[in-house]
Amino acid sequence: MKNIKKTKKIRADELLAYQQDIPIEEARKFILAGLVRINSNQMVKNSSEIIEQGINLTLDESLKYVSRGALKIKPSIMKYLPDMAGLIAADIGASTGGFTDLMLQSGASKVYAVDVGYGQLHYKLRQDERVINIERVNARAIDNKMVPEMVDVITMDLSFISVLKVLPSVNNILKENGWAFILIKPQFEARSFEVGKGGVVRDREVIERCLSSISSYIQKNLTWNVLDTIPSPILGPKGNQEYILTCRK
Template sequence: MSNKYRLDKELLRRGLVVSRSQAEDIIRRGFVSVAGISVTKPGLLVSENVQIVIKSRVSFVSRAGEKLHSVLDILQLDLSDKVVLDVGSSTGGFTELALRMGAKKVIAVDVGTNQMHPSLRNDPRIELHEKTDIRNYVKGSTTHIDVVLIDVSFISLRQILPYCATLIDRNSVIVAMAKPQFEARLDLPKAPPSPDQLISSGSGLPSINVAKATSPSVKPLSTRADLPWERAILRKSSRDIVKHKGVIKNDKMRREILKHLEDSIQNLFIIIDKADSGVAGARGNRERFYLLRKAG
């Protein structure tokens, strides 16, 4: 009797993908078949000798590229000859699309390691910073960033955007993908942490040492979560997320969460435009892109 393994791990073991994150992505997108049957569950147990086929060529190295591509016409984003900062670059979906659109350089920043797709890793136009939290990233003194692209998970944009604001001027723009399941949190600090507040957590990812003072150089976002109705929205949405295993099923609740995010960032940014992604998240969440410019 042959051993059985998770499908995402088996794809990696056979050398069909370069990372488990890429395996999970293409499985959920329906590009993988097992014994002739299309599957979408990365945790499916398969035998070591079963036939596994990647059914078609993936147009982007990750779903993130497809998501950003789906809103380009609405946001009218021009990346030609621009320097782009990709926050949460991961496999490189945003980075790849930026280069396709003519960006002359992409600074890719991610807390993980060995996630960038091999087709991108050695591209001379990419400056890759792995094991780097954007809140610790120090921009070169001569580098002017024209566009910031943000795709982060397990953290709210409210904790990321204030740091991005310190890296750009008012001629730059930010395109941030908001994931409502990660914006529905009650435990966010009222002000963003400074770089020296960041300490290593047990997972190896950065966490926040709230005992230290906030850096005055990073302007905090406005906060309305202390208002009873705001807290009620976030508390209810948090329960809904747990109930549905990380997916927000209630569209009214989703809109309320995103409205709270918009209210929170308006003291630092002007919302030029916004558009819902035409490609759903891996688990079905509907994400929204914001085109932002620094206020003031």
């Protein structure tokens, strides 16, 4: 962590850089973008604003990335792989690119952003030379021609398809000892009659069965190690609780 002057008051950009352990240039960008709060409440308006050192400055995490989707999987990334410096990743079901952005900001040197849709990836990421945008590709069709190098990390956020149908394909592009962070959506894993009104799965037994089934499949058929499964902090659009499954190949 950077050193800080031993004074009672300090510039906002210097304090943020110290508390978040980031370059001061990055701290200034966050302040300029309106992402910094004093004690999670009052917005810091200027980098030169003078603040008491004892005050806690926080970042509005939902605005730090191109989409709030990044926050869905961030807890597991921060727990297991907070430093991705030099790693190559594949974001399966990239959409706007929240997971892609999260990995780039964590140090990834390259991310293959794969999605069945077209034109969804955020402009910022489409202009980033570290991002390889692969559109109009069904995740089940991913192979070593589309992603011509083995990757260190895979993230998955799929809709309207079970992850079980995609895992065999992504296994072929993941390095030995590679990481997989998979967002599990019970509404796309459960049987149709188990999905309630509005597309929400509320039966705890159904959810547990889906999670257990996926973990068992991974360990038996892919021989990956399942490290943990935790609730995602962000609910799905219709209120579904989603889950982050973390694995190591």
